[in-house]
Amino acid sequence: MPLKKTPQVFSASIDTVTIGTGEKAVTLGGANVMPLYAFDAPIENKPALGLELSDAGYNAELPKLADFYAGAETLADQAKRAAALDGVDFVTITLNAADPTGENRSIEDCVAECKSVCETIDLPVAIQGCGNIEKDEQLFDALAEALQGENVLLLSAREENYKSIAAAAGLAYGQKLGAESAVDINLAKQLNVLITQLGVQPTSMVMNLGSAASGYGFEYVASTMDRVKSAALAQNDAMLQMPVVTPVADDAWSVKESIASEEDFPEWGPVEERGVQMEISTAAACLASGSDAVILRHPDSVATISALIAGLM
Amino acid sequence: MALKGLDIFKLTPKSNCKECGVPTCMAFSMKVAQGAIDISKCPHLSEDALAKLSEATAPLMKTLSIGAGEAEHKLGGETVLYRHEKKFVSRDLFAVTVNAQNFDEKWAETEKIDYERIGERMYVELLDLEYTGDVAAYAELAAKAKGTGRTLIIDTTDAEAARAALEVVAETKPLLNGANAENTEEFVALAKEFKVVLGVQGEDLDAIYDTIKAIEGKGYKDLVIDLGSASIKSAFENAVRVRRGALKGGDRSLGYPSIVNVAELAPGDLHMQQALASLFTVKYGSIVVLEQMTYAMALPLYGLRQNIYTDPQKPMTVEPGVYAINGADENAVCCTTVDFALTYFVVSGELERSGVPVNLIISDAGGYSVLTAWAAGKLSAGSISKFIADQGIDEKIKNHTLIIPGKVAVLKGELEQKLPDWKIVVAPNEATDLVKFLKDYAAA
Numbered sequence A: 001m002p003l004k005k006t007p008q009v010f011s012a013s014i015d016t017v018t019i020g021t022g023e024k025a026v027t028l029g030g031a032n033v034m035p036l037y038a039f040d041a042p043i044e045n046k047p048a049l050g051l052e053l054s055d056a057g058y059n060a061e062l063p064k065l066a067d068f069y070a071g072a073e074t075l076a077d078q079a080k081r082a083a084a085l086d087g088v089d090f091v092t093i094t095l096n097a098a099d100p101t102g103e104n105r106s107i108e109d110c111v112a113e114c115k116s117v118c119e120t121i122d123l124p125v126a127i128q129g130c131g132n133i134e135k136d137e138q139l140f141d142a143l144a145e146a147l148q149g150e151n152v153l154l155l156s157a158r159e160e161n162y163k164s165i166a167a168a169a170g171l172a173y174g175q176k177l178g179a180e181s182a183v184d185i186n187l188a189k190q191l192n193v194l195i196t197q198l199g200v201q202p203t204s205m206v207m208n209l210g211s212a213a214s215g216y217g218f219e220y221v222a223s224t225m226d227r228v229k230s231a232a233l234a235q236n237d238a239m240l241q242m243p244v245v246t247p248v249a250d251d252a253w254s255v256k257e258s259i260a261s262e263e264d265f266p267e268w269g270p271v272e273e274r275g276v277q278m279e280i281s282t283a284a285a286c287l288a289s290g291s292d293a294v295i296l297r298h299p300d301s302v303a304t305i306s307a308l309i310a311g312l313m
Numbered sequence B: 001m002a003l004k005g006l007d008i009f010k011l012t013p014k015s016n017c018k019e020c021g022v023p024t025c026m027a028f029s030m031k032v033a034q035g036a037i038d039i040s041k042c043p044h045l046s047e048d049a050l051a052k053l054s055e056a057t058a059p060l061m062k063t064l065s066i067g068a069g070e071a072e073h074k075l076g077g078e079t080v081l082y083r084h085e086k087k088f089v090s091r092d093l094f095a096v097t098v099n100a101q102n103f104d105e106k107w108a109e110t111e112k113i114d115y116e117r118i119g120e121r122m123y124v125e126l127l128d129l130e131y132t133g134d135v136a137a138y139a140e141l142a143a144k145a146k147g148t149g150r151t152l153i154i155d156t157t158d159a160e161a162a163r164a165a166l167e168v169v170a171e172t173k174p175l176l177n178g179a180n181a182e183n184t185e186e187f188v189a190l191a192k193e194f195k196v197v198l199g200v201q202g203e204d205l206d207a208i209y210d211t212i213k214a215i216e217g218k219g220y221k222d223l224v225i226d227l228g229s230a231s232i233k234s235a236f237e238n239a240v241r242v243r244r245g246a247l248k249g250g251d252r253s254l255g256y257p258s259i260v261n262v263a264e265l266a267p268g269d270l271h272m273q274q275a276l277a278s279l280f281t282v283k284y285g286s287i288v289v290l291e292q293m294t295y296a297m298a299l300p301l302y303g304l305r306q307n308i309y310t311d312p313q314k315p316m317t318v319e320p321g322v323y324a325i326n327g328a329d330e331n332a333v334c335c336t337t338v339d340f341a342l343t344y345f346v347v348s349g350e351l352e353r354s355g356v357p358v359n360l361i362i363s364d365a366g367g368y369s370v371l372t373a374w375a376a377g378k379l380s381a382g383s384i385s386k387f388i389a390d391q392g393i394d395e396k397i398k399n400h401t402l403i404i405p406g407k408v409a410v411l412k413g414e415l416e417q418k419l420p421d422w423k424i425v426v427a428p429n430e431a432t433d434l435v436k437f438l439k440d441y442a443a444a
Ligand code: SF4
Pocket: B012, B013, B014, B015, B016, B017, B018, B019, B020, B021, B022, B023, B024, B025, B026, B028, B029, B041, B042, B043, B044, B045
């Protein structure tokens, strides 16, 4: 006797948000089932993968990564490599060099660099700030205007600086924006409410619910996403229905397991493989919990995670 | 379990004899359903009715144990689908495949994975014994594997091979995986004879379900469901449908722990096995079988598991004490923060990166982050100074410089009063700025 199927299909669904333009544009979200439950109902837009580039350059001490970008001097050249990689749906630029406590690169230079990437590749582009509240605010204002027509995703607006970013990205220049909160369903909802109250359409924004590497408080990420997805689907909470974009790379590549040298921990083996496995584990766990897109740094992680997604759809 | 009062009422004699201390059978039934009175208070229930009731009130997912003595592990017993509802109770276990040809080499590698993380021993709990067609060699493999002290999975559908292995290792309580539609009879007999938990396999979930029903019909219910290796998609679908069918659908024939062989789903691909092991750690795997376990895999995987299986009501904490970082001795500077595991990891990671020897003093702060602990009164000048006195740190460490978290800079003054022979230094607000801060400090 066949086992009765009891698919859990919701009448509510995750919003769809499109980034980029033309044939390569990517649509995030849209599912009316729990994350990855394609057996309950078809998931039209599979979770998307972004490859992360930094304007501060890649870590050339990692042999495979150095090999992948060998000869690609400029950010635009690197973006070309990234865009040509199988499984990459969009390219992410992280403007680390803009950080005032570091290189403090000027707004003009950052804008010019992002612009050259957008002109070089036809894949959608997402741009992450440097993490400094004021600088990011200025950066995103300028980027939203300069990249008009590119439909880029600006990551992210936070509670402290959402007003001007939302006004520029979401209202004036027709870009998409990410709303970033710190691994808490209430904070996420509050920020979404504030941003939509400014007039930004829910279909113009995604959520970055915060992230953590495997082993570093991932339980908060998992439970926040579980609760957000359940509120969005089961309770039809429109203020939590935006797709979730999770920048995995930064957390995965900054924990001890991914950076401690092999000399210090000989039994752990090569650093690069550790970082890749950390990134893969974290990304798979994020997708299982509810990310509609993840941002990764290593081509090997992209190969595995894109195959995982394909295997599950 | 949520059994309705009416269902219970149907099983009573409806005589309203009041011997249970309640005026009517109906009222009695309602109280039982609420858990307010025990079913045994009514002396007039038939054995049959009691059996029905105890079945209906049994947990939806069975708790089983495999392995003996120190190697005993619990499986199953979950009551919720999402960890924020209630704690997940039985963390998933990891197994590595070995066979008669590769045992020595693989065990030597597997054995190396053994370390502690926040009070938990991290190692490969199980060995999965692959059958390669030679019964005598399989029995020999089982004997060797038994010598490792790890819990074993007898992974064969061949009854003769299974018997040969069981005769050698039955007292270590291995998992016998497995039974299928063809060998049901023989495998149930083996499981009963050797008193072992039985894994159930099948080409799809329908076939597995049929075999489970057949085995239950023979009175055996110590089962584990093999999610199969037809495809990644079907294994994940099976994981969800089994757990959901049990906990939400109330189908006890699905209420068993699961086993998933990711080595078979992605042979030779340790990256994909890592992705799958992480997926099944988050969603409903009880045993995950891998081809190999390396440190690169273990460090994230065991960390993830530790996270997922923490009590949502109770944050992970580290043992209070003094942690010597970068080979710190009595002359190294002291630094203090809370016992919240996440804070500890971030701070100790940054301290290590600085390369500066530091004595990290962790006092009991209730498992809260720095600001929360301070607000809750769990981290104060009093608590820090008391901890330093109680632990005899004054004598143990000669360097009386104490760096305190930037977020509780307000404690500086009071600490200086309470620890008059200590120099109190305030660290930056964010842990990420610690490396520079310490390097500068060491240089000064
Ligand atoms: S003791 Fe049993 S039969 Fe008598 S009133 Fe109570 S429930 Fe009914």
